[in-house]
Amino acid sequence: MNKVTVLVEGYAHPNDDGSYTASPTAALIETENKKILVDPGTNSEKLLEALKAKNLNVADISFIYLSHYHPDHFLNIRLFPNIDIYDGGIRWSGDKEYFYTGFLPETDIEILKTPGHSPEDCALLINTKDGNVCIAPDVFWWEDGKQNSDTIDDLLNLVDPFATDTVALLKSRRLIIEKSDFIIPGHGKMFKTPKLI
Numbered sequence: 001m002n003k004v005t006v007l008v009e010g011y012a013h014p015n016d017d018g019s020y021t022a023s024p025t026a027a028l029i030e031t032e033n034k035k036i037l038v039d040p041g042t043n044s045e046k047l048l049e050a051l052k053a054k055n056l057n058v059a060d061i062s063f064i065y066l067s068h069y070h071p072d073h074f075l076n077i078r079l080f081p082n083i084d085i086y087d088g089g090i091r092w093s094g095d096k097e098y099f100y101t102g103f104l105p106e107t108d109i110e111i112l113k114t115p116g117h118s119p120e121d122c123a124l125l126i127n128t129k130d131g132n133v134c135i136a137p138d139v140f141w142w143e144d145g146k147q148n149s150d151t152i153d154d155l156l157n158l159v160d161p162f163a164t165d166t167v168a169l170l171k172s173r174r175l176i177i178e179k180s181d182f183i184i185p186g187h188g189k190m191f192k193t194p195k196l197i
Ligand SMILES: [Zn+2]
Pocket: 068, 070, 117, 137, 138
């Protein structure tokens, strides 16, 4: 059975000097025979510490999955030389690209096309013993201390200043709410998906 672990919880906040600090949630999916790192982020120290705490090193990771192409989500791929990189439709292996649809190859992990924050955004839906966990960067994300994920309205009304298509984003959010039991946002804490009663 698939297992999902949050390795580094995503954070984001502006600084007094005008700069911005952000790293997304880095998650580990363990399937029967693979260890998949989702969005390695920007914080190399925390990521390596979290892997070490699980008795894993860089070479134990089967491949990296990237949810979308914002640099805070992927700069740490430099810690993993020669590893294959997957997104919602392509595996990159060196200079070769392999195409797929529907599920991450050799897994039962479903790819959900979830545009809106960025055009290429794809969330992952993972069947676990606790239910369906959706890793959904950055369909949902909050700055530190601002998470409000108690009701469906909270989730649908969440304002994303970086959204490229707010209509598509709303549709993506509805899809994830409908399909998941738990949601791991891009930046913020994992939460139970609120449902209509
Ligand atoms: Zn983003």
